[in-house]
Amino acid sequence: MAEIRDAHEDILFAPIEHTGRGFYWAVAFLSVLILWGAIAYAVQFTQGLGVTGLHQPVGWGFYVTNFVFFIGISHAGTLISAILRLSKAEWRRPITRMAEVITCMVIFIGAGQILVDLGRPDRMMNILHYGRYQSPLLWDATSISAYLMASLTYLYLPMIPDIAILRDRLQKRKLLYSVLALGWTGTEHQQRVLGRAIAIMAVLVIPIAVSVHSVVSFVFSMTLQPSWHSTIFGPYFVVGAIFSGIAGLIVTMIIFRKAYRLHYYLKPIHFRYLGQLLLIMALLWFYFTFAEYLTGYYGAEPEEMKIFWAKFTGPFWPFFWTMVLCNFAIPILCLASLRQHTVGKVLIASLSIIIGMWLERFIIVVPTLSFPRLPFPQGMYWPTWVEWGETAGSFGLFALFYLLFTKFFPIISIWEIREGRETGVKEVEERILSYLPGEADGKT
Amino acid sequence: MALWGMVIDLDRCTGCQACVMACKAENNVPAVGANEAKRGRVISWMQVLTETDEEHHASKTRFIPRPCLQCDDPPCTKVCPVYATYRNPEGIVAQIYARCIGCRFCMAACPYNAKYFNWYSYQKEAPGQNPDVSVREKGVVEKCTFCHHRLQKARERALAERREFDPAEYVPACAEACPAKAIVFGDLSDPASEVAQLARSPRAFKLLEELGTKPKVIYLTEGEGGG
Amino acid sequence: MAHPPSVSDRLVRRLQWIWLGGALFLVGGMIVWILHLIGAAWRLDDVPSASIGISIVAIPIFLVFMGVVFYVFWGVALHRRKRED
Numbered sequence: 001m002a003e004i005r006d007a008h009e010d011i012l013f014a015p016i017e018h019t020g021r022g023f024y025w026a027v028a029f030l031s032v033l034i035l036w037g038a039i040a041y042a043v044q045f046t047q048g049l050g051v052t053g054l055h056q057p058v059g060w061g062f063y064v065t066n067f068v069f070f071i072g073i074s075h076a077g078t079l080i081s082a083i084l085r086l087s088k089a090e091w092r093r094p095i096t097r098m099a100e101v102i103t104c105m106v107i108f109i110g111a112g113q114i115l116v117d118l119g120r121p122d123r124m125m126n127i128l129h130y131g132r133y134q135s136p137l138l139w140d141a142t143s144i145s146a147y148l149m150a151s152l153t154y155l156y157l158p159m160i161p162d163i164a165i166l167r168d169r170l171q172k173r174k175l176l177y178s179v180l181a182l183g184w185t186g187t188e189h190q191q192r193v194l195g196r197a198i199a200i201m202a203v204l205v206i207p208i209a210v211s212v213h214s215v216v217s218f219v220f221s222m223t224l225q226p227s228w229h230s231t232i233f234g235p236y237f238v239v240g241a242i243f244s245g246i247a248g249l250i251v252t253m254i255i256f257r258k259a260y261r262l263h264y265y266l267k268p269i270h271f272r273y274l275g276q277l278l279l280i281m282a283l284l285w286f287y288f289t290f291a292e293y294l295t296g297y298y299g300a301e302p303e304e305m306k307i308f309w310a311k312f313t314g315p316f317w318p319f320f321w322t323m324v325l326c327n328f329a330i331p332i333l334c335l336a337s338l339r340q341h342t343v344g345k346v347l348i349a350s351l352s353i354i355i356g357m358w359l360e361r362f363i364i365v366v367p368t369l370s371f372p373r374l375p376f377p378q379g380m381y382w383p384t385w386v387e388w389g390e391t392a393g394s395f396g397l398f399a400l401f402y403l404l405f406t407k408f409f410p411i412i413s414i415w416e417i418r419e420g421r422e423t424g425v426k427e428v429e430e431r432i433l434s435y436l437p438g439e440a441d442g443k444t
Numbered sequence: 445m446a447l448w449g450m451v452i453d454l455d456r457c458t459g460c461q462a463c464v465m466a467c468k469a470e471n472n473v474p475a476v477g478a479n480e481a482k483r484g485r486v487i488s489w490m491q492v493l494t495e496t497d498e499e500h501h502a503s504k505t506r507f508i509p510r511p512c513l514q515c516d517d518p519p520c521t522k523v524c525p526v527y528a529t530y531r532n533p534e535g536i537v538a539q540i541y542a543r544c545i546g547c548r549f550c551m552a553a554c555p556y557n558a559k560y561f562n563w564y565s566y567q568k569e570a571p572g573q574n575p576d577v578s579v580r581e582k583g584v585v586e587k588c589t590f591c592h593h594r595l596q597k598a599r600e601r602a603l604a605e606r607r608e609f610d611p612a613e614y615v616p617a618c619a620e621a622c623p624a625k626a627i628v629f630g631d632l633s634d635p636a637s638e639v640a641q642l643a644r645s646p647r648a649f650k651l652l653e654e655l656g657t658k659p660k661v662i663y664l665t666e667g668e669g670g671g
Numbered sequence: 672m673a674h675p676p677s678v679s680d681r682l683v684r685r686l687q688w689i690w691l692g693g694a695l696f697l698v699g700g701m702i703v704w705i706l707h708l709i710g711a712a713w714r715l716d717d718v719p720s721a722s723i724g725i726s727i728v729a730i731p732i733f734l735v736f737m738g739v740v741f742y743v744f745w746g747v748a749l750h751r752r753k754r755e756d
Contacts, residue, residue, distance in 0.1 A: 048582035049546070050563035055484035057557050059548040119546015119561065119583030126526040126545050131708045133722040137525040137549060138708070142729050145701055149736055157743060179686040182748035193746025197739050204735060223553040224519055224655050369552060373652060374510065375495045376557045379484040527717070 008264050012410050015260050016166065019407065022259060026403060030396040037393010040386040041116060049119055053383045057376055058369045062387035063117035066394060068361045069244070070110030071144065071216055072237070076245025077103025078151045079209045080277075082202040090428060091273055093420045094265040097413045098256070099249050100155040105401040106248075107148045109394050114140075116390060136222050139215040147205075147212045154201045157194060160184050161415040173408070213241040220364065226303040227296065227368045236288045243281040243327075244357035247350035250274055252402070254347050256411055265412050268342040275346040278353070279335040286328045289360075306371045315380055316367050319359050326356025446611065447535040448590055449632035449660035450619070451642040452509055455667050456626035457492075459507035464490050466621030467511075470591060472573045472580075474566035487560040489588035490618050506666070509627070511618060512537060512558040512588035513651065513659030520550035520559060529585070535632075535660055536590050546583040555652050556659075559587045590629075591616035611637065632660060691744045698737045702730055 015023075044051050054061050077099035084092035114137075115121055131138045164184035167177035184190060217237035220228040250271065257266045296304045311320040334349035366381050405411075467473065467490040476485050490511045497504035518537050521529050528544040531537050551559040565582040573579060576593040580586050595614045602609035611631045619627040630639035642648070647664040709722040 048562070048564040050480070050485070050582070053483075054563070056486070056560065057484075057551075059551040059561060114547075117547065119548065119585075120544065123526075123543075123545045126528075126543060128704060130526045130543065130711065131704075132525055132527055132717060133708055133712060133725050134718040135523050135525040135549065137523070137547060139725065141525075142701075142705065142725060146729060146732055146736075149698060149701070149733075153736060153739065160743075160747065175683065175686075178683045179690060182687060182744065183683075184747055190747045193743060197743045197746075200735070200739055204732065208732065219549070222523065224555050224657075225552070372557045373555050374508075374557060375493045377484070377486075527715070530717075 009414065011261055011264065012412050012414055013166075013169065015406050016408065016410065017170065023403070023407070026259075027400065030400045030403070033392045033396030034400065035393075036389040037391075037396065040389030040393065044116075044386055044390075045121065051384060051386045053381055053387060055379060055381070057372050057378065058366060058381040060117075060365055060369060061381050062362075062383050062391060063113050065358065065361045065365050066391055067110055067113035067117070068216055068237070068365070069358050070106050070113060070394065070398070072213060072241035072244045072357065072361070073248040074103045074106045074110060074147070074151070074245065075209055075213060075238070075241035076249040077101070077106075078147075078154055078205050079242060080246065080249065082154070082205045082209075085198070085202045086206075088427075088431070090420060090424050091270055093416045093424075094262075094412045095249070095253065095270060095274075096158065096416065097155075097409075098253055098411055100151065100158075101402060101405050101411070102245075102249060102252060103151045104148070104155050105398055105405070107144060107151065108401070109398045111144055111148075113394065136215065136218045139218060143208070143212045143215045147208050150201065150205045150208050154198075154205050156180075157198050157201060158413060158416065159409060160194060161186065162410050162413060165414055166409070176408075210238055213237045220368075225368050226301070226371075226373070227307045228364075230292065230295075232288060232292050232295075236292065239281065239284050239288055240357060240360060243278070243285050244353060246274060246278050246281060247353035247357070250278070250346055250350040251354065254343060254350075256406065260406070260411070262412065265417065271342050271346045272338045275335050275338045275342065275349065278331065278346070278349060282328060282331040282335070282353070289324075289327075303371075303373050307367050310367050310371060311363060315370075316363060320363055323356050323359040323363055326352040327360065328356075330356075445533055445633070446631040447633035447660070448595075448614075449514070449535065449630070449639055449643065449662065450511065450590070450616075451628045451639050451648070451662045451664060453626045453628070453642075453664040454506060454508065455647075455664065456624040457507045457509060457622075458624055458626075459492055459494070459505075460623065461492050462621045462623055463509055463618035463627060464488060464492060466617040467588070470574055470577070470617035471589075472567070472577050473586075474562075474580075476564075476566050480563070480566075485561075485563050487562070487566070487586065489558075489560070489586070508651075508663070509618070510556060510558065510651075511590070511616075511661060513556050513657065513661045514588075514590060516658035516660060517656060519553045519555065519655075519657060523549045523553045525549065534595075536592055536595075537587075538592065539585065539587055539589060541578060541580050541584045541586065544584040546585065548585065550585060555655055555657065559585050561585050687744075687748055691740070694740050695737055698733050698740065702733050705729055705733075 052061065052063075081092065081096040081099040085096065115124055118124060127138070127141060131141065133139070160180070160182060161184055163177050164181040164186070167174065167181045170177070214234040214237065217233035221230055221233035223229060253266055253271070253274075257263060293308065296308050310316050330352040331349040334345040334352075338345060370378060370381060372378070468475075468488070471489060473487050473489055476487060480486070490509060493508040493510050495506040495508060497506070514535060514537050516531070516535065518529075518531055521531055521537060524530075525547060526543055526545055528540045529537060529550055530540075546561070548561055551557075551561060562580050562582045562584055567579060569579045576597065594616065598613040599609050602613070611634070615629055616627075619629040628639050628642055630637040632640050632643060634640055642664065643662045645664055647667070648662050649665055650659050650662055653659075705722075705726050709719065709726055711717075712719040712722040
C-alpha cells in the first residue's frame with residue numbers, strides 16, 4: 001500500500017515525537033489546579049461534607065452541577081463524530097479524533113463528581129452490591145457505563161490504523177503500539193472488518209448518548225419538586241448537552257490548533273461549519289428554555305412561581321440573566337455571520353456558552369432546593385473554597401488527561417485524512433452525480 | 445398487621461417544642477452547635493414549622509409540628525440507590541445508617557424536607573445517650589422513625605412477659621412529651637383506635653396531599669375562628 | 672509490511688489476548704452486575720419490573736459491544752496473515 005508521504009503530516013507526529021517546553025508549563029499549571037482539588041477533597045474526605053457550602057435544604061450544589069455539566073460536555077464528542085460519520089460529512093475528518101477523546105476523558109471526570117458528592121465514598125461499592133433499579137441514580141450508573149464503554153470502543157477502533165502507523169514509524173513505545181495495533185497491516189479484509197465495526201458503533205452510540213443525558217435529567221424530573229418535575233427535562237438536557245459539547249469541542253480544537261500548529265488541517269471552514277451547528281443549538285436551547293418558563297409562568301402555580309421569580313428578579317437573577325446572555329445573546333451576535341474572523345468569533349461564542357451552560361445547570365439544581373414547599377427555614381447557598389477547588393481540579397484533571405493522550409496518539413486521524421484525499425473526493429463526486437436527474441437505475 | 449400513624453391537633457399545639465426536645469433526647473439527635481446552626485445545618489427530626497397567615501401575620505401564626513410523615517407512597521424510598529431507606533410492612537419508613545452512602549437523593553426528593561444529613565461527625569458515642577438508638581457518623585441521612593426502637597422494646601417486653609402486645613404501650617417520645625396532648629399515636633388500621641377515629645374527623649387534613657405521598661401523619665385544623 | 676524484528680511477536684500476541692480478555696471482562700462484568708441486581712430486586716420484591724425493564728434494553732447493548740470487540744479482534748488481529756496484499 002503506497003502512501004503519499006506528505007511533509008505536512010510531520011506536524012501531526014510532532015507532539016508524539018518531541019516534547020517542548022510548552023508542554024511542561026502546561027502540565028505545571030494543570031498540576032497546581034489538580035493539587036488544589038486534591039487538597040480540597042482530602043479535607044472533605046476527612047472532615048465531612050460540612051466543609052462545603054451545602055446545608056438544609058440545599059443538599060446539592062456545585063458537585064451535582066458539575067456532574068451534569070461534564071456529562072453534558074461528553075456529548076460533543078461521540079455524538080458529533082458519530083453523526084458526522086453517518087451523514088458522510090467529509091469535513092469531519094480532522095475533528096473526529098479530538099471529539100472522541102473529549103468524550104472518553106470527560107466521562108471519567110463527570111462520573112467522578114458523583115463520587116466526590118457522596119457522604120460516604122467508602123461505601124461506593126454499595127451501589128454495586130445493593131443497587132436498586134427504581135432509582136434514577138442506578139439508571140445513571142448503567143447508562144454512563146454503557147456510554148463510557150461505547151465511547152472507548154468508538155475511540156479505539158478508528159485509532160487502530162493510526163496506531164499501526166506509529167508502530168511502523170516510531171522507535172519508542174514499540175510494544176505499546178504493537179499490542180494496540182492488533183497486527184493491522186491495512187489489508188482489504190481488515191479494512192472491511194474495521195469499517196463495519198465502526199459503522200455499528202456509530203449507530204449504537206447515538207441512542208446511548210441520548211439516553212445518558214436523558215437519564216441524568218431524570219434524576220431531577222422523577223422527583224416531585226417544583227420546576228424539576230417537568231416532562232421537558234429529557235430532551236432539554238440532551239439539547240443542552242450537545243450545545244455545551246460542541247462549544248467544548250471548539251475551544252479544545254482552537255487550543256490545540258495553536259499549540260500544535262495544526263492550521264494546515266483545522267481550517268476556518270471547519271470552524272465555520274461547527275459555528276453554524278452551534279448557532280442552531282443556541283436557537284434550539286433558547287426554544288426549550290422559553291417553552292419551559294412560559295409554561296411555568298402561564299400556569300402560575302404558587303410554588304413554581306416562587307422559584308420562577310427567584311430566578312428572574314430574586315436572589316438568583318445575576319446567574320439567570322448571565323446565563324441568557326452567555327447562551328443566547330452573545331452566541332447569536334458572534335455566530336450570525338461567520339465569513340470574517342471565523343475562529344475568533346467562534347471562540348468567543350464557545351467560551352461564553354461554556355460559562356452559560358454551567359450556569360444553566362446551577363440554575364436548575366439550586367433554586368428549586370432553595371425554596372421548599374413547606375415553610376422551612378431557608379438560606380442561600382454559597383460555595384466554599386473546597387467546592388471551587390474541586391471544580392478547578394476537575395477541569396485540570398480533564399485537561400491533563402487530554403494533554404497526555406495527545407502525547408501518545410495523534411490528535412488528528414491521520415488515516416482518515418489520507419482516506420479523504422485518496423477516495424473522499426471521488427466518492428463525493430459520485431454521490432452528487434447520483435442526486436442529479438437521471439435514470440432510476442443510477443446511470444445518469 | 446399494624447399501620448402506625450399519628451394525628452396532630454393544630455388547635456392544641458402551642459408551639460412549645462417539647463416534642464422537638466423530647467425527640468432529640470430520645471434519638472441521640474446531635475446538637476450541631478451555633479456555627480453549624482447559622483449555616484443551616486440543624487438536625488431536627490421533629491421540627492415545628494411556623495406558617496404566618498399572609499393577611500393577618502401579626503395575629504395568625506400556625507405551628508405545624510412536622511415529624512417524618514411516614515408516607516405510604518414515599519418519594520424518598522423510590523430514589524434511594526442502595527436500599528438504605530424503605531417502607532416496612534407496618535408502615536414505618538426506616539433508615540439504615542450502615543447502608544446509606546450519603547448521596548442525599550432522598551433529601552432532594554422529600555417534599556416535606558423531613559430528612560437530615562450529618563455534614564460532620566457531630567457526636568461520638570458517650571454516656572448519657574439513649575443506648576437503644578445508634579449514634580450516627582458523618583455522611584449519612586437520618587430522620588424521624590416514629591421511635592421504632594420503642595416498638596421493638598415494647599414487643600420484646602410483651603414476649604418476655606408472655607402476653608399479647610398492646611398497641612397502647614408503643615408511644616413515640618414526641619407524643620409522650622406533648623403537654624397539650626396534641627399528638628395522638630396509634631394503629632391506623634384499627635378502626636376503633638383513637639388515632640383512627642381522629643383521622644376520620646371532619647377537621648382532618650394532610651399536608652401536600654395533592655402530591656399523592658399518602659402521609660400517615662394527619663393534622664386536625666384549628667376549630668371555629670381559626671385556620 | 673512485516674514487523675521490525677526488535678519486538679517479540681509472542682509477547683505482543685499474549686498482551687493482545689490480555690487486552691481482549693480485559694475488554695470482555697469489563698463488558699461481561701456489566702451484564703453479570705445487571706443480572707445480580709435483578710436477582711436482588713426479585714428476592715426483595717422491590718419493583719422488579721424496573722430492573723427487568725432496564726435489563727431488556729441494557730443487556731442486548733452490552734452483548735453487541737462484546738460482539739463488536741470480539742469481531743474486531745478476530746478480523747484484524749487473528750486473520751492478518753490471510754489475504755495479505
